[in-house]
Amino acid sequence: MSLLTVRDLSKRFGGVKALAGVSFGVDEGDVLGIIGPNGAGKTTLLNCVSGLYRPDGGDIRWEAASISGMAPYRIARLGIGRTFQIVxxxxxxxxxxxxxxxxxxxxxxxxxxxxxxxxxxxxxxxxxxxxxxxxxxxxxxxxxxxxxxxxxxxxxxxPRLLLLDEVMAGLNGVEVEQALQMVRQVRERGITIVLIEHVMKVIVGICNRALVLNFGRTLVEGPPAEVLKDRRVIEAYLGQRYARDQPPPPDPSPATEGN
Ligand SMILES: Nc1ncnc2c1ncn2[C@@H]1O[C@H](COP(=O)(O)OP(=O)(O)OP(=O)(O)O)[C@@H](O)[C@H]1O
Ligand SMILES: [Mg+2]
Incomplete structure (x- = not known):
């Protein structure tokens, strides 16, 4: 049995379908990387798992028991820890x-x-x-x-499961290496990890599986090296990132940060 099982999860905000039927499992010892464009639903997914948001549909199971809609403090005490994108x-x-x-x-x-x-x-x-x-x-x-x-x-x-939301955002190359080392040490303590990350080096360097979200749906799931080669992923996600990584135009507009 998986440690965490997410099945057909959905969450709406008014007219926005932040999650539109996401399913995946996390096994003990996994380091699952969640990637996807801004607004894809990544943080919403962690918010549902950690109890901050009540899902509109689907189910979240911690081993055999449903935790969908449970209060955050109860979920934390079951052994699911998390960080926030905004510290x-x-x-x-x-x-x-x-x-x-x-x-x-x-x-x-x-x-x-x-x-x-x-x-x-x-x-x-x-x-x-x-x-x-x-x-x-x-x-x-x-x-x-x-x-x-x-x-x-x-x-x-x-925690037995640690949810990390973009803990490497805004770090320079050396700092990313240090952060990677930190995550490896966490894993070596036997803690299962789900991390949202835009830095591809992190996904390839530490995750054994990657899940790509796009418009609240699973686009692709599998070993990171394969996922990052997938045509659909390149179009939906990497295209956007590569575009953003180009040298700034002479008069750059201010960068926007997600929540
Ligand atoms: N509390 C909220 N109220 C209203 N809309 C929300 C709320 N939280 C998220 N959304 C909307 O749901 C969609 C998914 O947002 P989410 O924050 O999950 O994306 P994300 O994949 O984490 O993006 P980013 O990479 O920018 O952090 C977006 O359209 C967002 O505006
Ligand atoms: Mg987010």
Whole structure:
């Protein structure tokens, strides 16, 4: 049985069909990469799995049990952790305290004592490479470090499945390499991973499977190397990215960022 099974999932926002019948499974140990153009429904999919959105149709199963429409805190305690595309730490707290919040409130077992939560925070902060900055106020962190903190907060909840939404967006080449290393270490802890990523190097470098969404539907699914060669994927997705990666015109319009 798959760890996570998504079947015929749909979600509408007014007239927009963000998800229009998406199905896939995630097995224990998988690193599944979800790619697709802006607005394809990737974040909506994670939002449905993590309970932030209630799906309009279809089903989401965690092992044998349906979790579709369950409250986010209950889903988190089942062992599904996530990061957010927009990073939202508690601004008045240190890196360590922010991370400990995940350990205190998201754990499937009984609640930890604050001291144990701080120990847990130290452990996951080492793993994501923030050990030396653990006493920093979060507002002092750079963008890549804030993304690491998001991952640390999710890891502190001891998830079996970790959902990552564009944790490498906006990172430079060296930072992407570091982030890749971090994700590999997470995988080596035996944590199953579903990640949304626009950086193809990440999809090929770490995922054993890739799922391409387009207009709320599955376009292609399979081994990353094959998926990225698929004609439909090149047309729907890579064409858009390649176009965007061209040198900017003399008077570039401001880049837009997704949610
Ligand atoms: N809370 C919301 N209210 C209204 N519309 C929404 C909401 N969330 C998403 N949508 C719409 O659903 C569609 C899918 O959005 P989603 O954020 O899932 O795309 P995405 O694949 O994550 O895109 P990106 O690559 O830009 O992050 C878009 O048309 C978006 O405008
Ligand atoms: Mg998104």
């Amino acid at each position: 939202r730490p508690f601004p008045s707290m240190t890196v360590r305290e922010n991370t400990a919040m995940g350990a205190l409130f998201g754990r499937p077992d009984k609640r930890l004592q604050p001291g144990a939560a701080l120990d847990e925070a130290d452990d996951v902060l080492e793993l994501v490479g923030l050990g030396e900055k653990r006493h920093y106020p979060v507002l002092r962190l750079t963008v890549p470090d804030r993304k690491r903190l998001e991952v640390a907060r999710a890891l502190a909840m001891r």
